[in-house]
Amino acid sequence: MQQKLERQEVIRLLRDEDETILYKRADKIRHENVGDEVHLRGLIEFSNICRNNCMYCGIRKDNALLKRYRMSEEELVDTARKAAEMGFKTIVMQSGEDMWFSQERMCKIIEQIKKFDVAITLSIGERSYEDYKAFREAGADRYLMRIETTDKDLYHKLDPNMSWQHRHECLLMIKELGYELGSGIMVGLPGQTIESIADDLIYLQDIGIDMAGIGPFIPHAQTPLKDAAGGTLELGLRTMAVMRIMMPDINIPATTAMESLHPQGRIRALQCGANVVMPNVTEGEYRRLYELYPGKICVDDTPTQCKSCIGMKIMSIGRTVGLSYGGHNGRLPQKAKS
Numbered sequence: 001m002q003q004k005l006e007r008q009e010v011i012r013l014l015r016d017e018d019e020t021i022l023y024k025r026a027d028k029i030r031h032e033n034v035g036d037e038v039h040l041r042g043l044i045e046f047s048n049i050c051r052n053n054c055m056y057c058g059i060r061k062d063n064a065l066l067k068r069y070r071m072s073e074e075e076l077v078d079t080a081r082k083a084a085e086m087g088f089k090t091i092v093m094q095s096g097e098d099m100w101f102s103q104e105r106m107c108k109i110i111e112q113i114k115k116f117d118v119a120i121t122l123s124i125g126e127r128s129y130e131d132y133k134a135f136r137e138a139g140a141d142r143y144l145m146r147i148e149t150t151d152k153d154l155y156h157k158l159d160p161n162m163s164w165q166h167r168h169e170c171l172l173m174i175k176e177l178g179y180e181l182g183s184g185i186m187v188g189l190p191g192q193t194i195e196s197i198a199d200d201l202i203y204l205q206d207i208g209i210d211m212a213g214i215g216p217f218i219p220h221a222q223t224p225l226k227d228a229a230g231g232t233l234e235l236g237l238r239t240m241a242v243m244r245i246m247m248p249d250i251n252i253p254a255t256t257a258m259e260s261l262h263p264q265g266r267i268r269a270l271q272c273g274a275n276v277v278m279p280n281v282t283e284g285e286y287r288r289l290y291e292l293y294p295g296k297i298c299v300d301d302t303p304t305q306c307k308s309c310i311g312m313k314i315m316s317i318g319r320t321v322g323l324s325y326g327g328h329n330g331r332l333p334q335k336a337k338s
Contacts, residue, residue, distance in 0.1 A: 079282065
């Protein structure tokens with residue numbers, strides 16, 4: 001059940017609330033509403049090719065220094081199979097907006113991966129209603145697409161040739177088609193205010209998300225924002241804690257970006273309201289090349305090492321690794337087509 005707060009109260013919590021009190025409150029709400037299980041999602045970063053030119057993103061179209069890659073259909077399905085055999089109950093397929101992965105190609109991939117008895121989350125950006133509908137019918141259960149910011153002027157400055165309104169409409173389409181809807185924001189963006197972040201959280205609450213992530217902005221040397229100050233872990237944790245207070249029963253990931261800022265970033269996030277972690281199951285050089293921001297952790301680890309490492313960290317704080325699909329409010333994934 002959502003906790004409706006006045007805008008000024010959201011701003012006060014973000015700006016002025018004592019950190020210890022805020023984090024303890026968020027953690028208590030997390031415990032009471034989603035329990036002590038931490039749900040693991042196996043993340044496959046299958047292409048770093050993108051048609052967009054977001055000013056903050058390391059895989060932006062105009063980054064000529066980046067070595068590009070694209071998994072084949074067979075590689076992607078095989079990576080998902082290995083993740084399922086490792087025990088992951090959700091596979092997250094993430095890429096830049098690489099339109100080589102057409103509706104037909106993605107549906108074929110989804111149908112094959114669905115046979116591994118997993119929930120499927122897509123994070124592949126803006127598509128048409130027809131694409132979203134086809135992916136859903138093929139077996140996709142969840143869709144993740146961050147709104148980034150609800151400050152439209154800031155959005156259009158940072159995401160040239162993109163439309164905030166269109167992105168918003170994409171989220172509504174996804175919701176209408178029966179996906180579990182994931183979104184989220186970046187914090188610490190140049191020109192962003194606490195008031196803007198408060199508006200972001202109210203927006204996420206109002207559209208009825210099932211999952212939301214907070215990503216601290218980390219400047220990338222090969223982007224126009226390379227000299228910007230960047231976000232902080234504390235701002236990310238504060239924002240995430242307030243999100244948990246406002247939306248007590250949604251899924252909230254402890255993001256990799258938080259651990260890129262601090263060695264205990266994901267553990268701290270789990271103690272401030274988070275209940276999901278997405279270990280990277282991408283293999284080989286691809287792990288390094290999917291560089292949205294610099295300093296990405298675990299680029300030299302194997303998928304097995306990543307899963308084992310985060311499992312031990314979860315248990316070290318008295319939490320347990322979830323063995324279910326981990327849907328919002330107990331929702332189960334679609335069955336594979338026979």
